[in-house]
Amino acid sequence: MMTGTIQNREAFLEKITNSLGKSRRTNGVTVPEWKHRPQDTVLSEATADKLIEVLKNQCLKIHTSLVMTDLKTLPAALNKVVQDYGGGPVVSWKDERFTDWGLDSLMKEQWPSENIEFHQWDYTKVEENIRQAERANVGITISEITLAESGTVVLFSAKDKGRTVSFLPATYIALIPKSTIVPRITQAAQKMREMHLSGKEVASCINFITGPSNSADIELNLVVGVHGPVKATYIVIEDL
Amino acid sequence: MPMKIGTNDFKKRVENGINDSFMRGAVAGAQERMGTRRQDAADELGNWEEWRNLGEEIRQHVLDNLDYYLEQLSENIAKRGGHVFFAQTAEEANDYIKDIVKKKNAKKIVKAKSMVTEEISLNSTLEQAGCTVVETDLGEYILQVDDHDPPSHIVVPALHKNKEQIRDVFTQKLGYQKTEKPEELAWHAREMLRKEYLTADIGITGCNFAVAETGSFALVTNEGNADLVTSLPKTQITVMGMERLVPTFEELEVLVSLLTRSAVGQKLTSYITVLTGPREELDVDGPEEFHLVIVDNGRSKILGTEFQPILQCIRCAACINVCPVYRHVGGHSYGSIYSGPVGAVLSPLLGGYDEYKELPYASTLCGACTEVCPVKIPLHQLLHKHRQVIVEKEGKAPISEKLAMKAFGLGAASPMLYKFGSKAAPAAMNPFTAGDKISNGPGPLKAWTEIREFPAPNKERFRDWFENREKGGGES
Ligand code: SF4
Numbered sequence: 001m002m003t004g005t006i007q008n009r010e011a012f013l014e015k016i017t018n019s020l021g022k023s024r025r026t027n028g029v030t031v032p033e034w035k036h037r038p039q040d041t042v043l044s045e046a047t048a049d050k051l052i053e054v055l056k057n058q059c060l061k062i063h064t065s066l067v068m069t070d071l072k073t074l075p076a077a078l079n080k081v082v083q084d085y086g087g088g089p090v091v092s093w094k095d096e097r098f099t100d101w102g103l104d105s106l107m108k109e110q111w112p113s114e115n116i117e118f119h120q121w122d123y124t125k126v127e128e129n130i131r132q133a134e135r136a137n138v139g140i141t142i143s144e145i146t147l148a149e150s151g152t153v154v155l156f157s158a159k160d161k162g163r164t165v166s167f168l169p170a171t172y173i174a175l176i177p178k179s180t181i182v183p184r185i186t187q188a189a190q191k192m193r194e195m196h197l198s199g200k201e202v203a204s205c206i207n208f209i210t211g212p213s214n215s216a217d218i219e220l221n222l223v224v225g226v227h228g229p230v231k232a233t234y235i236v237i238e239d240l
Numbered sequence: 241m242p243m244k245i246g247t248n249d250f251k252k253r254v255e256n257g258i259n260d261s262f263m264r265g266a267v268a269g270a271q272e273r274m275g276t277r278r279q280d281a282a283d284e285l286g287n288w289e290e291w292r293n294l295g296e297e298i299r300q301h302v303l304d305n306l307d308y309y310l311e312q313l314s315e316n317i318a319k320r321g322g323h324v325f326f327a328q329t330a331e332e333a334n335d336y337i338k339d340i341v342k343k344k345n346a347k348k349i350v351k352a353k354s355m356v357t358e359e360i361s362l363n364s365t366l367e368q369a370g371c372t373v374v375e376t377d378l379g380e381y382i383l384q385v386d387d388h389d390p391p392s393h394i395v396v397p398a399l400h401k402n403k404e405q406i407r408d409v410f411t412q413k414l415g416y417q418k419t420e421k422p423e424e425l426a427w428h429a430r431e432m433l434r435k436e437y438l439t440a441d442i443g444i445t446g447c448n449f450a451v452a453e454t455g456s457f458a459l460v461t462n463e464g465n466a467d468l469v470t471s472l473p474k475t476q477i478t479v480m481g482m483e484r485l486v487p488t489f490e491e492l493e494v495l496v497s498l499l500t501r502s503a504v505g506q507k508l509t510s511y512i513t514v515l516t517g518p519r520e521e522l523d524v525d526g527p528e529e530f531h532l533v534i535v536d537n538g539r540s541k542i543l544g545t546e547f548q549p550i551l552q553c554i555r556c557a558a559c560i561n562v563c564p565v566y567r568h569v570g571g572h573s574y575g576s577i578y579s580g581p582v583g584a585v586l587s588p589l590l591g592g593y594d595e596y597k598e599l600p601y602a603s604t605l606c607g608a609c610t611e612v613c614p615v616k617i618p619l620h621q622l623l624h625k626h627r628q629v630i631v632e633k634e635g636k637a638p639i640s641e642k643l644a645m646k647a648f649g650l651g652a653a654s655p656m657l658y659k660f661g662s663k664a665a666p667a668a669m670n671p672f673t674a675g676d677k678i679s680n681g682p683g684p685l686k687a688w689t690e691i692r693e694f695p696a697p698n699k700e701r702f703r704d705w706f707e708n709r710e711k712g713g714g715e716s
Contacts, residue, residue, distance in 0.1 A: 004318040004517075004530075007336075009311070012326035012536060016307045016482075019543035029308040031487045034297055038290040039494055058507070123522045130472070130525060134438070150507035159522035163471045167464060185508065189493035196454050196489070204320075204520050205471070206456075208512035213464040216504075217379035217396060218422040219403050220270060226378050226426050227433065228464040228511070 043149060043183035051148040051181045052236065058151035059234065062211030063224060070238040075106040078173070081233045082138050085171045088116035091133050092140035094160035101175075101237070123159040130164060139169035139229070143176045145191060146234075149184040152210040153234065156203035163205045172212065172229035176236045243359045243577050243591050245390035250575065250598045257569040263392070263400040267570050270399055274561045277505025278612065285501075295498045296616035298491045299552035302483070303543065309452040309485055310534065316455025320517030322530040330360035330537050337362060337444075337477055338369050340531060344475055346371060346441035350433075352459065352466035353377035354446025355394065355555060356481045356535055358577045359590070362444070374436045376465040378429055382406055385413045392571030393579065394557040395503050400570060433465070443469035443527065447480035448554075449495055450532075453488040456516040457532070460496060462504070464511040476518070476527035482534050483551040495554055498614040502556035538590045546625055550585045552615040557582075559609035559619055565602050574599060581609035581619045588626055593633065600626035 017024045043054065052068075059066040069077040082090060090111065092098065098107065111118045119132040133139065141161070143153035153174040157163045166172055182188065185208070196202050213228030224230050246253060257263065282288040302309055314324040327333035341349075349371050351357065363373045375384045379398040383389045386409040391397030398406070403420040410416035410425060414432060418424040445466050450457040457478060459466035470476055486492045492514075500506045519526030542551055560566050560580030571579035576587040576596065584603055588596040600623045609619040 004321050004323045006314045006318050006324045006326075008326040008328070008332070009314060009324070012328055012482075012534070013307045013311060015328070015536070015540045016310070016543060019540045020304065020306070021544050025305070025308050026311060029305045031491070032297075032301060034294055036290045036294040036297065038285070038287045038294060039497070041287075042285075062510070121524070123524050126524055134434075147508070152508050152512075157519075157523060157526065159520065159524075162523075163467065163525045167467050167471070185493045185497060186490075189489040193453075193489045201320075202454050202456060202514075202516050204516050204518070204523065205526055206514040206516075207467070208508060208514070210506075210508045210510050210512075212510065213462070214510055215378045215426060215463045217377075217382065217398055218406060218425055219266070220273060220396065220399075221403075221422040223422050223426040226430055226463045226465075227376070227468055 039184070039186040042186070046148070046183060048178065048181065051183065052178070054148040055146070055151055055181060055234075055236070058149065059211075062151045063214070063232075064151060064211040065231075065233040067233060067235045068238060069235055071101060074101055074175075074235070074237055075103055077235055078103065078140075078175075079106055079110070081173055081235065082111075082116070085138050085231065085233075087114075087137065088118065089132065089136045090116060090138045090140065091119045091129075091136040091165055091169060092121065093142065093162070093165055094120045094122055095142055097142060121160050121162045121165060129162055130168070133162065133164045133168040136169035138171050138173060139165045139167070140173045140175065141166050143174050143180055143234075145188045146176050146181045147183075147185050147188060147208075148181055150210055151234075152185065152208050154188050155207040155209065157205035157207075158203060163207065166207060166209055167213075167228045170225075170229060171231045171233075172209075173233050173235060174209070176234050178236055178238050181236075243587065244575060244595060245577055246572060246575060248575075250573075253573045253575055254569050257573040260400070260570065262402050263570045264568070266399050266402070267392075268567055270393070270396060271561050271563075271567050274395075274504065274557075278502055278558055278561065279505075281501040281505040281507070291494075291498060292614055292616050294494055295554075295614050296552065298486065298494060299554075299615045300549075302485060302487065302491075303548060303551055306483065306543065309487060310482060312452040313450055313455060313485055314532075314534075316453070317517065317530075317532055318455075320455055322455065322517045322532055325531065325533045326536075327533055328536045328540075330535070333360050333479065333533050333535050333537070334362060334365040336533060337479075337531075338365055340475065340477060341366065341369050341371060341442065344441055346475070348436065348440045349373045349442045349444055350436055350440040350469050350473065351375050351380075351443070352445040352461065352469040353380050353397070354444070354479060355577060356446055356537075357444065357479050358391075359481075360479075360535060360537060362479070374433070374440070376433055376436070376463075376469055377461070378426060378463060378465075381429055381433065382409065385409055390572060391577060394555055394560060394582075400572070437468045437472045440469075440473045442475045442477060443473040444477045444479065445469055447478050447484055447532075448499065449492055450480055450485040451487075451489055451492050451514075452485055454516060456489075456514050458492060458496060459511075459513045459515070460499060460509050461511050461513075462506075462509045467511055467513055470513065470515055470527065471525045474527060475529045475531075477531045477533060478515075479533045479535060482536050482539055484554075495615075499554050499556050502554075502558040502612070502614040542589050547585070547589055547622060549617045550582070550589065550619075550622060552617050553582055553586070554615055555582075556614060558612040558614060562608040562612050564604055564606065564608070569602075574602070581623070582617075585617075585619055585622045585626065593630060597630050597634075600624075600630065 145154040215226040392400040407420035518530040584599040
């Protein structure tokens with residue numbers, strides 16, 4: 001990766017240092033041990049099943065459907081949601097987990113045979129991906145970390161994981177392995193930080209998505225789908 | 241002043257506000273709904289005070305070490321291939337951005353709502369450079385389509401407009417043919433905006449928080465417009481006020497949690513996007529080129545002074561949603577893009593007393609704002625400090641509180657307003673962590689403190705003070 005540029009920094013920072021009335025420090029500042037840590041106690045005792053309960057209840061508040069399934073019934077469950085949303089075109093990330101979870105025949109055989117167009121993100125096809133996402137009815141991605149308290153899925157962008165798959169299509173489906181469910185955003189932040197400290201670069205785009213796009217800008221009335229998806233479904237896969 | 245909205249003077253603005261009955265109803269309704277949702281969200285956690293303490297702790301630590309964290313942030317952004325520009329003034333920021341526009345030969349720019357770009361008047365700079373600038377946040381879009389009507393609320397900028405007015409604007413300006421139903425209006429905006437995203441050359445956003453340790457920055461929205469602004473155009477420019485950063489992801493999550501709960505009573509908003517540098521080599525979407533513009537524009541003058549705590553602000557609008565004066569007069573009366581209590585403290589600091597010296601008097605000092613602020617900014621104490629400074633500087637107050645109240649049409653209504661304030665802010669929360677004596681100042685200040693006998697703005701004593709001064713209080 002090319003290194004970027006930094007302009008006008010020294011004079012700018014000097015002014016700040018002067019205002020603060022101390023000498024400039026270029027190292028040695030550490031994040032203190034915060035006196036209060038209320039974030040650690042939220043749902044800290046909850047079991048995996050309890051977290052699913054919390055997630056379910058939260059989904060009611062964020063206008064998002066939640067479907068429980070296991071690996072065996074996953075293809076049928078996913079197919080049903082897609083059909084309920086009115087079928088294709090469907091666009092998804094390219095991720096080997098789809099294969100591992102036995103979704104290949106649904107996505108690559110069944111749907112095309114039923115005239116449900118399917119496009120898998122493929123970085124070699126460049127702009128074609130965005131065109132497909134823009135005209136798609138359904139977008140499908142996988143949640144890397146799932147936040148029970150707020151009902152949020154967390155997505156990391158990568159070469160075959162386009163940012164707009166969750167956003168441009170009219171409706172959105174997130175596949176959620178049960179093992180990704182944590183109490184709240186606290187644990188996601190810790191995990192992201194650990195990844196960074198262990199030398200793994202953070203994804204250039206991390207999306208925290210909590211239900212469909214909405215706005216209350218017109219007389220405070222809630223309207224969904226102002227820019228992004230109008231509807232969203234989470235499919236929780238039990239035995240993962 | 242660039243952050244200034246409208247050309248009317250203070251009295252005129254207030255008069256307009258008070259005479260706009262729809263606006264007043266909308267503001268009152270919004271205060272109640274948003275205030276209640278915020279309160280419920282705080283109650284649900286059960287230990288809201290601890291959260292606020294943590295929020296305050298984090299913000300104070302960052303401000304005290306701002307030079308260090310800004311350096312770390314810029315290093316990390318450059319490492320990931322982003323370009324960082326430090327702008328001491330609005331002009332420097334605008335010139336830099338104009339330069340990018342020229343180099344890219346850009347014609348169309350899509351923006352996600354950003355207060356700091358309003359503050360530096362970026363849109364008019366870009367328009368002068370020959371660009372079309374499209375605000376994509378629905379509320380901002382409505383205002384823009386309506387010949388740049390100014391915003392009236394930080395979180396709900398088009399709060400002062402009813403749906404019929406919006407329909408009429410859409411009909412006149414966008415060829416809209418449907419009804420005033422919010423869903424239909426929003427859908428029309430969606431269709432218009434979709435086309436804009438796909439054809440824009442540059443995307444511009446604000447920045448809710450930047451993360452020094454990784455060189456990331458976070459955008460918090462419900463609509464998700466920031467996602468499209470940052471993933472479709474080839475060039476992205478993010479503009480941030482220099483104080484809006486946190487050390488690591490761990491503090492980011494705390495402040496985002498405080499922001500979303502305080503702003504709209506949500507655990508998290510629908511979209512929170514954390515971006516680091518331009519897109520990676522094989523990514524298809526996301527910007528090829530990324531610029532971060534860090535803006536001072538008067539902020540460093542606040543650092544190290546008694547007003548420093550206002551830089552802790554995370555722009556949640558909770559203070560606005562409980563303010564009895566805002567309720568009465570609406571956002572436009574403040575004459576600045578920053579309205580309500582936060583605006584009454586911040587606007588005179590950034591825009592100068594000449595322009596904004598009435599604002600610190602536009603407060604009942606009831607303390608409701610201080611009690612809801614998620615990062616514990618002592619707002620009403622800062623308002624009081626402003627008044628002292630103004631008296632000190634000018635020899636006398638430009639306008640007495642009583643006159644200000646009158647100008648705000650609040651004369652007789654004040655006790656009721658005070659009650660509203662104290663209802664909105666349960667007495668159980670004690671915002672005053674440190675005794676803050678306001679000493680008897682010499683010279684002009686003396687005359688002031690004699691009349692105002694304030695040891696410090698103190699909520700318990702406010703009532704008595706208010707009743708006494710209503711009986712015989714003089715004007716200064
Ligand atoms: S001053 Fe406090 S309550 Fe007001 S907008 Fe800023 S953070 Fe929110």
